[in-house]
Amino acid sequence: MKGFDVAVIGSGPSGIQAAIHSSRKKASTVLLGKPSGSAMSGTHVENYFGIPGKADGDGLLRTGIAQAVSFGAVHIPESVTSLSVTPEGFRAVLEGGGEVTARAVILATGVSRVKLGIPGEKEFFGKGVSYCAVCDCSFYKGLKVAVIGGEAEAASSAEMMTRYASEVFWVSDDIRAADYAVGKAEAAGVRIIRLKPVSIGGGERVDSLNLSDGSSLRVDGVFIELGARSAAELAMDVDLMPEVDDTIAVDGSCATTVPGVFACGDITGRPWQVARAVGQGAQAGLSAADYAKGTAQ
């Protein structure tokens, strides 16, 4: 287990800027998360100060991470699966099975996409469609379920569901979770279906999940677990209560109501703009470094 002054969760523009400012302030800093999970990945930026034309989002993320690393930050491209409070600060468990500890944590995960957007999803919400495996697992004892999503949250949810359901299918045509997480799910008995889900079927409630090759899985429940673990869930791990819209409230220094926990970027609210995210990232990095080094004013 590695110990740092500051752990930044989220490798988008806000998290990267936080890591740059934290490490430049001589706080040992770890930047956690995959840049591919950022809303900036796969897009371009054309409304940011000093960047003419359209800048490639992935290129900016790569450059930003290299900058943070050049100032001493360590980048671990893995999602955080859980966060906990320790006597010295915080412990983050990573999807690859490793752990890091830090005196201060910055939540910069961005806003995760929750909805899948396929026919049947809305109609069967609460009738077999769930967005929270942890909440609803016990209602599927002895039944068949499908878990949809390609990242660590889907892997851990599928693995957990094997303790309740009689059969668990993990459905995704784009599995990006770490090999460790995939192996853990497979070892627990999860059947991986590398196809795209196209619709959810049923009558009064869910009875099937239809797939891109024309086949259909007979299931009683469909758990939609897209992306990495959300900031709202990580916040609750450390007894920080998110707002009802899943945003995290911060003060002007990007501090939350939990000492040592800071937040920045889209998870603190709108507008979801790179410029705002970066500005808050700088503030959060400075504040967290000060807190961790015991110099907070």
Add this chain to the structure above:
Amino acid sequence: MVTELSEATFQKFIDDNQLALIDCWAPWCGPCRRMAPILEQVAKAMEGKAGVAKMNTDDNPDLSMKLGINAIPALLIYKNGVPQPPLIGLRAKEEIISHLNALL
């Protein structure tokens, strides 16, 4: 005030309140924990107009199954004893109050 219900007291609560809101929850459910303070605010705002209660699905598995609950938090609503469409998932205080007022 939010009343804690069990299988034994569930039906009486519905009978005693013309408009009843019952939050089905479990301790390990993050959105349920977030719903708790919202429910307290709803109970205060709706005092005298609707009864507000909660039921731990973990402690009452048979009743939960009988009610067909498979996602929590689930806000069950009864008007004059008749079940109304439930509200599933975390909801804002304003939305719940508006929903209840529309049923008055």
